[in-house]
Amino acid sequence: MTTTAPATRTDLPEDPLSLAHDYLRAVRVGESPTPYEAALRDLPRERLRAALGTDDARLAFWVNVYNATVQSVLGASPEAFEARNAFFTAPLVAVAGERLSVDDVEHGLLRGSRPKWGGGYVRNPFPSAFERTFRVRERDWRVHFALNCGAAACPPVAAYDADRIDAQLDLATESYLGQEVEYDPVADVVRVPRLMFWFVGDFGGRSGIRDALRAYDCVPEGADPTVRFQSYDWTLEAGTFAPVEAW
Structure with missing residues (x-):
């Protein structure tokens, strides 16, 4: 059962990478995600820009945000998965004042502005300014084995860190492909x-x-x-x- 907690807290990390990691940890242990969601929403954009200076940082941050959001929403409202298109496109998370869907996170930010439909060959020519600023620069196909959309066929959820994400993505890929x-x-x-x-x-x-x-x-x-x-x-x-x- 999710415990209640105030919407704002003063003990949350200011570093965006640590905040996203702790958001996912809170969801995993059944702690209220609300304070973390509020802190992500209220992040100063310049602080986010400074933290996400590399693709390793962007991958770790957005994978953790994606997985935490999906698990939080479906844990509280599993019926949301019945209308999957609406679930994936609804503005479920806000980061630095920007309302985002999990599709925005996956296809815009983690896949470098490649639309869901297009097989990975088409790039969105008109991404938002936020997407252009915070998306990964180089696609890493291993990210597909780190994201969990709530379906049985998805890989398990783990927390990712910028300083070791290459090894973590290798482990996730090796494990998922080895099983599937x-x-x-x-x-x-x-x-x-x-x-x-x-x-x-x-x-x-x-x-x-x-x-x-x-x-x-x-x-x-x-x-x-x-x-x-x-x-x-x-x-x-x-x-x-x-x-x-x-x-």
Whole structure:
């Protein structure tokens, strides 16, 4: 059960990265997210700009904000997932005075202004000024294995830190692909998660997918299997967190 807490607190970190991390931790342990959401909303934009000076910082911050928001909303109102399009596009979070949907966070800020529909090959030519300022500069396809939208097919939620996010994303990718990829060497076919089809351009096309599978030992070096895409399990399964040691 979520405990009650005042909407404002004086003991929250001023650093945006720490604030986003603590917001996610609060959701995980059942603490009221309201003070953290208020602090994120009221962040001075210059403080956010100073904190998010690198892509590592931007990745850690926005992944934590995305996962905390999704888990907070679905934990309190699981019925919101029944109308998924409305859930993903509703302005559920405010950061530095900017109202954002989880789609805004994922596709605008974490994927560098690539719309949801377009396979990762199309870039939004008219992003907002906020998006242009705070989006990642270079896409990192591993982010798809760090985001949890509340569905059963999503990877578990962990907290990310700017100073070790490369290793953390490697771990998340290795774990998710190791569990989800199905390779049949006799038929020379590999079945991969559906999100690799939805965002195939993020991975560099099918050849890039094969490269990723080889890099994470899902198929042997030299293998060039046919890539097939699995279906996606949209069953609501909120509250799926990685083990504590992953935090």
